[in-house]
Amino acid sequence: MMSRELVGQRSETVRRANLSAIVRELHARGPLSRSELVARTGLTRSAIRGLISEFVLADLVSEERSDPAGAPGRPSPLVRPRADGAVVLALEVSVDSLAAALVGLGGKTLEHVRVERPRGHLGTDEIVGDLRGLTDRLRLLPAHRDVLIGIGIAIVGVVRRSDGFVKTAPNLGWRDIPLGDLVTAALDLRVPVRIANEADLGALVELRRGAARGGDDVLFVQGEVGVGGGIIVDGQPLGGVAGFAGEIGHMPINPDGLACRCGSVGCLETETGEGRLLALAGQPPDAGRDGVTRLLAAASAGDPVALAALDHVGSWLGRGIAGLVNMLNPRVVILGGLFSRIHPFIADRIESQLDRYALAAPRELVRVAPAALGVDAPLLGAAELAFEPFLADPAVWLGPREMLAAAASA
Amino acid sequence: MMSRELVGQRSETVRRANLSAIVRELHARGPLSRSELVARTGLTRSAIRGLISEFVLADLVSEERSDPAGAPGRPSPLVRPRADGAVVLALEVSVDSLAAALVGLGGKTLEHVRVERPRGHLGTDEIVGDLRGLTDRLRLLPAHRDVLIGIGIAIVGVVRRSDGFVKTAPNLGWRDIPLGDLVTAALDLRVPVRIANEADLGALVELRRGAARGGDDVLFVQGEVGVGGGIIVDGQPLGGVAGFAGEIGHMPINPDGLACRCGSVGCLETETGEGRLLALAGQPPDAGRDGVTRLLAAASAGDPVALAALDHVGSWLGRGIAGLVNMLNPRVVILGGLFSRIHPFIADRIESQLDRYALAAPRELVRVAPAALGVDAPLLGAAELAFEPFLADPAVWLGPREMLAAAASA
DNA sequence: ACAATTTCGTAAAGAGGACGACAAACCCCG
DNA sequence: CGGGGTTTGTCGTCCTCTTTACGAAATTGT
Numbered sequence: 001m002m003s004r005e006l007v008g009q010r011s012e013t014v015r016r017a018n019l020s021a022i023v024r025e026l027h028a029r030g031p032l033s034r035s036e037l038v039a040r041t042g043l044t045r046s047a048i049r050g051l052i053s054e055f056v057l058a059d060l061v062s063e064e065r066s067d068p069a070g071a072p073g074r075p076s077p078l079v080r081p082r083a084d085g086a087v088v089l090a091l092e093v094s095v096d097s098l099a100a101a102l103v104g105l106g107g108k109t110l111e112h113v114r115v116e117r118p119r120g121h122l123g124t125d126e127i128v129g130d131l132r133g134l135t136d137r138l139r140l141l142p143a144h145r146d147v148l149i150g151i152g153i154a155i156v157g158v159v160r161r162s163d164g165f166v167k168t169a170p171n172l173g174w175r176d177i178p179l180g181d182l183v184t185a186a187l188d189l190r191v192p193v194r195i196a197n198e199a200d201l202g203a204l205v206e207l208r209r210g211a212a213r214g215g216d217d218v219l220f221v222q223g224e225v226g227v228g229g230g231i232i233v234d235g236q237p238l239g240g241v242a243g244f245a246g247e248i249g250h251m252p253i254n255p256d257g258l259a260c261r262c263g264s265v266g267c268l269e270t271e272t273g274e275g276r277l278l279a280l281a282g283q284p285p286d287a288g289r290d291g292v293t294r295l296l297a298a299a300s301a302g303d304p305v306a307l308a309a310l311d312h313v314g315s316w317l318g319r320g321i322a323g324l325v326n327m328l329n330p331r332v333v334i335l336g337g338l339f340s341r342i343h344p345f346i347a348d349r350i351e352s353q354l355d356r357y358a359l360a361a362p363r364e365l366v367r368v369a370p371a372a373l374g375v376d377a378p379l380l381g382a383a384e385l386a387f388e389p390f391l392a393d394p395a396v397w398l399g400p401r402e403m404l405a406a407a408a409s410a
Numbered sequence: 411m412m413s414r415e416l417v418g419q420r421s422e423t424v425r426r427a428n429l430s431a432i433v434r435e436l437h438a439r440g441p442l443s444r445s446e447l448v449a450r451t452g453l454t455r456s457a458i459r460g461l462i463s464e465f466v467l468a469d470l471v472s473e474e475r476s477d478p479a480g481a482p483g484r485p486s487p488l489v490r491p492r493a494d495g496a497v498v499l500a501l502e503v504s505v506d507s508l509a510a511a512l513v514g515l516g517g518k519t520l521e522h523v524r525v526e527r528p529r530g531h532l533g534t535d536e537i538v539g540d541l542r543g544l545t546d547r548l549r550l551l552p553a554h555r556d557v558l559i560g561i562g563i564a565i566v567g568v569v570r571r572s573d574g575f576v577k578t579a580p581n582l583g584w585r586d587i588p589l590g591d592l593v594t595a596a597l598d599l600r601v602p603v604r605i606a607n608e609a610d611l612g613a614l615v616e617l618r619r620g621a622a623r624g625g626d627d628v629l630f631v632q633g634e635v636g637v638g639g640g641i642i643v644d645g646q647p648l649g650g651v652a653g654f655a656g657e658i659g660h661m662p663i664n665p666d667g668l669a670c671r672c673g674s675v676g677c678l679e680t681e682t683g684e685g686r687l688l689a690l691a692g693q694p695p696d697a698g699r700d701g702v703t704r705l706l707a708a709a710s711a712g713d714p715v716a717l718a719a720l721d722h723v724g725s726w727l728g729r730g731i732a733g734l735v736n737m738l739n740p741r742v743v744i745l746g747g748l749f750s751r752i753h754p755f756i757a758d759r760i761e762s763q764l765d766r767y768a769l770a771a772p773r774e775l776v777r778v779a780p781a782a783l784g785v786d787a788p789l790l791g792a793a794e795l796a797f798e799p800f801l802a803d804p805a806v807w808l809g810p811r812e813m814l815a816a817a818a819s820a
Numbered sequence: 821a822c823a824a825t826t827t828c829g830t831a832a833a834g835a836g837g838a839c840g841a842c843a844a845a846c847c848c849c850g
Numbered sequence: 851c852g853g854g855g856t857t858t859g860t861c862g863t864c865c866t867c868t869t870t871a872c873g874a875a876a877t878t879g880t
Contacts, residue, residue: 006450006451006452007427007428007431007450007451007452008428008431008451008452008453008457009423009424009427009428009431010424011421011424013419013424014419014420014421014423014424017417017419018417018418018419021417021418021419040416040417041416041417041418042416042417042418043418043420047418158769158771160771167770167771168769168770168771215651216651217650217651229737231737233643233648233649233650234646234649236644238643238648238738239643239644239739240627240643240738240739240740240772241625241626241627241739241740241741241775242739242771242772242775243739244739244769244771244772244775245737245738245739245772246737246739247736247737247769247772248736248737250733250736250767250768250769251733251736251737252663252729252730252732252733252767253662253663253665253733254665255663255664255666255729256665256666262769263766264732264766264767264768265767319662319665320662322662322674323660323661323662323663324737326657326658326660326661327639327641327655327656327657327658327661327734327737328648328650328655329649329650329651329652329653329654329655329656330650330651331651356673356674357660357662357674357675358660358674359568359578359654359657359660359672360577360578361568361570361577361578361652361654362650362652362654362655362657365651365652365654
């Protein structure tokens with residue numbers, strides 16, 4: 001708004017882009033030999049050498065002799081991203097739990113804590129305090145503190161991407177909360193904080209390290225109390241004009257459906273959310289995670305009521321996904337959260353609904369799979385989110401340390 | 411599949427990117443002074459000078475003394491994209507008509523022909539022959555032929571983006587047609603051919619030159635016999651894994667709805683397509699464009715049946731758009747084709763449906779507007795599509811002419 | 821065990837391209 | 851008509867990758 005994006009490039013831009021390409025490959029794929037990096041980037045050996053040596057100097061990667069595994073010729077040293085060379089703090093505010101993790105470059109989880117939390121509305125002070133408590137329980141060594149490059153937060157709610165402003169979080173009873181600022185103040189860690197919706201982050205990490213690995217177009221459908229979605233197009237998360245995109249739970253799908261808490265009627269969420277599933281199975285809608293566990297046990301035992309409830313959810317979910325497949329033409333649809341748990345019972349139903357309601361062309365190309373990273377997907381996605389600025393321009397972190405503070409304030 | 415994308419950059423990449431940035435600005439905004447280009451790109455005067463002079467040498471732009479209009483200081487020469495320096499051939503295969511145009515750099519339409527065509531299924535030979543006839547009717551001067559850099563085609567159907575393969579075109583009765591190859595063979599113009607869906611191209615041109623100008627996130631909703639959609643995210647058309655994305659017409663929206671020709675039930679198209687509108691107004695569903703004209707006349711005269719029919723379409727369309735707004739968080743929704751014609755009668759209805767069914771956060775940010783470029787939007791979008799490779803890497807066209815042939819075959 | 825082959829790392833020279841500083845050109849204003 | 855301000859043109863400098871040549875380290879063959 002205030003200033004048009006400057007698109008001009010200079011020699012330095014090239015270096016930055018190449019550094020970024022290298023560290024992205026290492027972060028995503030793990031250790032690679034120098035010659036593999038040459039092949040992957042298309043740069044020459046000389047160029048790779050110079051760029052790698054800069055990372056080595058900054059203690060971000062280490063080089064070691066690779067296993068001389070049968071191949072002729074001089075072996076290429078293995079370049080390994082150092083998990084203790086750059087770390088991020090990942091936080092998650094979910095429906096049933098809070099979590100924190102320390103994740104190193106390359107994606108290794110160094111520390112991990114998750115605690116249950118009671119459902120229902122909680123004040124921001126309380127949540128932020130709990131997050132601080134969780135963070136304190138991580139063994140945050142001074143060495144880690146020195147190389148902390150960012151904080152990522154996954155939250156059940158609608159988040160403005162630019163500044164981490166939480167527009168609404170119905171499960172928490174929040175509206176218009178500047179969560180980024182609150183967390184920054186509470187944690188006293190002078191690094192950038194980035195916040196996004198749980199489903200968006202689930203999509204991100206499933207793309208990078210999970211069931212959608214290697215693909216570029218992913219739809220992540222997260223079921224909890226609500227139903228959320230994360231959309232990735234050409235490898236980039238779809239944010240929309242303010243980062244609100246992905247709210248597939250409130251796609252109108254059944255005009256004769258029930259009233260939704262969003263004010264609308266017959267949303268996908270009212271037909272497929274946890275509350276509806278439990279109610280159809282004859283349980284109280286707020287029976288929560290344990291209720292679902294009981295329902296799954298009943299279904300496994302062949303209980304017709306439970307199976308019918310699952311079938312209802314699978315049918316409507318399949319129908320909703322069919323519309324999304326027509327619209328977005330994804331390579332893979334990933335079911336997370338609740339939908340991941342009930343996947344064995346609804347998989348066939350979803351496939352048959354796709355056959356029926358989706359157009360042939362996109363339908364042939366799409367695959368439906370449960371989340372590979374389970375409940376931690378959003379948390380790990382928050383870590384990826386926090387790494388993103390570093391991966392996009394590692395040059396900032398290679399220079400003198402003062403630049404980090406400058407980047408934090410920007 | 412066969413080769414991983416090579417991400418390494420070199421000095422030459424910088425030049426290419428900068429040339430691209432300059433020609434993009436000129437194509438999108440028209441003539442700009444050199445100093446404006448300096449401001450827009452962030453490059454230095456020296457760099458701009460060198461890059462511009464290359465374009466001048468290739469006759470792609472001309473420099474002229476600018477009007478000394480009040481500003482102090484030495485006047486900056488005006489850099490004008492030359493409409494006769496690079497041209498594209500745009501073709502359109504629509505429901506009711508065929509069209510061809512010759513469009514020059516900067517977006518100026520040099521030649522333009524549109525002919526009605528009878529609805530119904532037509533063989534590919536016939537359509538391709540007609541396109542050739544239309545092209546012949548354009549005054550394609552030898553000078554134009556020499557600077558022709560591409561052909562773009564807009565078609566009512568589902569198109570694989572990579573190679574212009576038409577998967578299905580229900581209005582034409584086509585399945586699996588290699589239209590790109592057919593047109594290349596028929597026209598004997600040795601330039602690349604790119605093909606896309608009408609709505610996608612409508613979205614593209616409305617973004618660049620129409621009602622969505624300046625925005626980055628656009629949803630184009632095209633109504634004809636069918637209902638199509640074009641989605642633009644962060645300035646880039648959303649294609650999905652094979653370019654099939656955008657088929658919003660077959661989003662399931664009413665489980666109690668009518669059977670759709672796609673095999674599904676209760677698609678958005680069955681509630682809002684031209685056939686349904688006409689049927690509700692008591693006309694034969696195939697009354698076509700003229701039928702709509704009569705309907706609009708009746709509605710203007712206050713005919714309650716016509717108004718009710720429009721209200722039905724507006725209601726369902728608004729409901730469908732609400733879901734899309736939740737999901738995509740666009741800045742602007744543009745109504746094209748049929749929906750553009752009936753916009754005055756359904757605008758209020760759509761707004762009220764958005765208030766009711768869309769989430770507050772994205773709803774506040776979105777604006778609904780009729781297409782500014784009318785029926786020619788897809789045709790002009792096809793021109794933009796054809797320009798795209800040139801805009802992305804103009805360096806290819808600055809070198810010796812042989813490179814063009816190489817690019818065509820690649 | 822030793823040479824041939826293959827693959828890789830290192831270093832110096834070369835090339836592409838933008839930046840920066842200077843002087844000249846040009847316009848407005850008083 | 852002259853001063854101030856802005857822009858252009860030119861040339862030298864800097865940055866970064868590529869090219870080329872050579873030495874090092876491993877496998878294969880005899």
